[in-house]
Amino acid sequence: MKMSTVIYDERAKELARGGLLNMFAAQELKSRQAISDDELALGLADHTDGPYCPPLPSCPSTGSRYRTLRGECNNIKNPNWGAANSAFERLLPPDYNDGIWAIRKSSSDLPLPSSRTVSHRILLDTSNPSRTHNLMFMQFGQFIAHDISAGVIYTAGDNKPISCCTGDGEAPLPPHLQHWACAPIQVEPNDPFFDHFQHRCINFVRAQLSPAGDCSIGYAKQMNGATHYPDLSHIYGSTKEKTDSLRAPGGLLKVFKDYGRDLPPSTDRKECLTDKEGAVCFDSGDNHANQILSLTVLHTIWTREHNRVARILAKLNPKWTEDTVFMETRRILQAEFQHIIYNEWLPLLLGPQIMREFQLLTFPGYSPGYDPQVNPSLTVEFSAAAMRFGHSIVDGKIMVPNPKSGEIYESISIPEIMHQPSRLRLLPFLDRILIGLSMQPMQSVDPFVTEGLSRYMFRGVKPYGLDLAAINIQRGRDVGLRPYNHYRRLCGLKPFTDFKQFSPITAQRLSSVYQSPEDIDLWIGGLLEAPVEGGVVGPTFANIIADQFTRLKKGDRYFYDYGSNINPGAFTPSQLAEIKKVTFSSLLCDNRDGKEFTSQTPNAFLRPDLPGNEPVPCDSPLISKVDLTKFRDI
Ligand code: HEM
Ligand SMILES: [Ca+2]
Numbered sequence: 001m002k003m004s005t006v007i008y009d010e011r012a013k014e015l016a017r018g019g020l021l022n023m024f025a026a027q028e029l030k031s032r033q034a035i036s037d038d039e040l041a042l043g044l045a046d047h048t049d050g051p052y053c054p055p056l057p058s059c060p061s062t063g064s065r066y067r068t069l070r071g072e073c074n075n076i077k078n079p080n081w082g083a084a085n086s087a088f089e090r091l092l093p094p095d096y097n098d099g100i101w102a103i104r105k106s107s108s109d110l111p112l113p114s115s116r117t118v119s120h121r122i123l124l125d126t127s128n129p130s131r132t133h134n135l136m137f138m139q140f141g142q143f144i145a146h147d148i149s150a151g152v153i154y155t156a157g158d159n160k161p162i163s164c165c166t167g168d169g170e171a172p173l174p175p176h177l178q179h180w181a182c183a184p185i186q187v188e189p190n191d192p193f194f195d196h197f198q199h200r201c202i203n204f205v206r207a208q209l210s211p212a213g214d215c216s217i218g219y220a221k222q223m224n225g226a227t228h229y230p231d232l233s234h235i236y237g238s239t240k241e242k243t244d245s246l247r248a249p250g251g252l253l254k255v256f257k258d259y260g261r262d263l264p265p266s267t268d269r270k271e272c273l274t275d276k277e278g279a280v281c282f283d284s285g286d287n288h289a290n291q292i293l294s295l296t297v298l299h300t301i302w303t304r305e306h307n308r309v310a311r312i313l314a315k316l317n318p319k320w321t322e323d324t325v326f327m328e329t330r331r332i333l334q335a336e337f338q339h340i341i342y343n344e345w346l347p348l349l350l351g352p353q354i355m356r357e358f359q360l361l362t363f364p365g366y367s368p369g370y371d372p373q374v375n376p377s378l379t380v381e382f383s384a385a386a387m388r389f390g391h392s393i394v395d396g397k398i399m400v401p402n403p404k405s406g407e408i409y410e411s412i413s414i415p416e417i418m419h420q421p422s423r424l425r426l427l428p429f430l431d432r433i434l435i436g437l438s439m440q441p442m443q444s445v446d447p448f449v450t451e452g453l454s455r456y457m458f459r460g461v462k463p464y465g466l467d468l469a470a471i472n473i474q475r476g477r478d479v480g481l482r483p484y485n486h487y488r489r490l491c492g493l494k495p496f497t498d499f500k501q502f503s504p505i506t507a508q509r510l511s512s513v514y515q516s517p518e519d520i521d522l523w524i525g526g527l528l529e530a531p532v533e534g535g536v537v538g539p540t541f542a543n544i545i546a547d548q549f550t551r552l553k554k555g556d557r558y559f560y561d562y563g564s565n566i567n568p569g570a571f572t573p574s575q576l577a578e579i580k581k582v583t584f585s586s587l588l589c590d591n592r593d594g595k596e597f598t599s600q601t602p603n604a605f606l607r608p609d610l611p612g613n614e615p616v617p618c619d620s621p622l623i624s625k626v627d628l629t630k631f632r633d634i
Contacts, residue, residue, distance in 0.1 A: 018052030019209030063568035071227030087221035094480025115473035129441035150225035154181035165201035234286035251325025293417035335560035351535030376555030386544035396450035431597035484525025589618035
């Protein structure tokens, strides 16, 4: 069983060391009473002679036409904002027991209930399919998440994973033998599932720290391994070495040619179960593409889109070097991706009112809104809780239809396709799973999480796996999330003062684990809320997510629809008009195998049985076409 978090490179390691040094310095200053609790809580401790300050990148004064690979040099005054391996920001100061990094206690200063206990007593596995959204909406959400958010966990000195439990998880290691980054999740002896295996300990390693961007010393700040911007860093990589390793001649991306079809390139990294004959593991910009096969499918689609667009651009512009073809294609794909997120995916998540309130709606032409004061960085509230709403919409099974007979060809339980992407090699599989993801409803956002994630995640060949729900709760505590009520207040919502304010069943479940409503973990509280009008998440998550995508627009000089007064890589008006025709349906039609997948729903994220969203042939006028001749460089 493997978590998919990895250390990237030397620079990431150096920053991680710096983050840790600063945290130790804060502990030291606190013990000498040279730093006040207020300073710690507000993160204002201005000790610029701190032990480690991240070096500033050198950026071209005129601004490059292309985003840098690491995401540096976007904000002119703060060139590290949003860069890979920089720190997460936060909406509220952290709740750490020592004000620095120690995991919070309950409101009455007792240890919090075990994250696993919270998970199995509050979350059930009950099917509650969405009446509108399909599983492609879920899968696209994880694809977005992997682009912008990648917590990195500590590893041992030799880069090996840290174990916080004995042998097979019979118990947590005695504290004096535990690595300092351990926070193992205790499993109660009467656990309804893990007890069958005498499994009493879920391994949990704390997230790596990164130095604060302003070199201040204060509470711990976690590292984001990805570039914070939606820039397809998980397709292209965020270091030169990685990107170079993924590139092929002619400005193309490498592919694995299989039966004449292009799949992502293969890798011999050891994250997949590859002991069966013909088994394969795929490479990507971020090394997480094999986490679940339906995610690998989206990596395939975007890799193909790169090569499709690059070939057209190279023909239109025979004088371009292969570097130009590569970078121009990347620039177009990044714009397509941002357009699909803001124009199609977010409105279906947040509903019209929040989209309007946060000025997230898309319009024809250039858009206003860049604000150099806005730090685009992801907030821990978004990454460790709100955006993880997605774990509730995963279905335990993926139905793969046979479009010829109209029957279900295969119903795959998801642990079977975690780190096991080899089915993609079967000839009709890609087309079939694309149809399946579009037909099958996603699950609703609610306190139900499939056992495929809460009992069997990454089980490999074992009878049990990890509990992602417990890990989410523990991660929230690891990164210092405050209790749920604090974020309700922040969003202008009334806090819960009594369990009785929840439905009787929920109240009973909550009070069986938490002592007070003031202790509820943010991820749990968010899942319990009814969705906002026209959206799928409740108001607390909706606000945190809308805030994040506002930062990612206002704080991104390279946002795809900013004009040349802001964006050094702006599109011409006619090019932008073409980019704005892109829909995820058009992308799927352009990059499917096309043997069995011949029709597509106009809205790729909604169920085909919704009136007006019946599948149509890919050449129907209802599926938009992008005219790339506008990208001839004259
Ligand atoms: C399809 C099956 C999925 C699996 C197996 C999966 C698995 C995981 C795992 C193992 C983590 C790291 C947990 C930790 O150590 O803290 C994670 C994090 C996360 N997941 Fe998922 N996930 C899935 C789907 C989704 C979906 C659909 C979304 C959103 C719509 C999503 C959003 C996130 C986010 C935002 C994080 C935090 C990333 C970070 O900063 O590390 N996931 N997921
Ligand atoms: Ca990114």
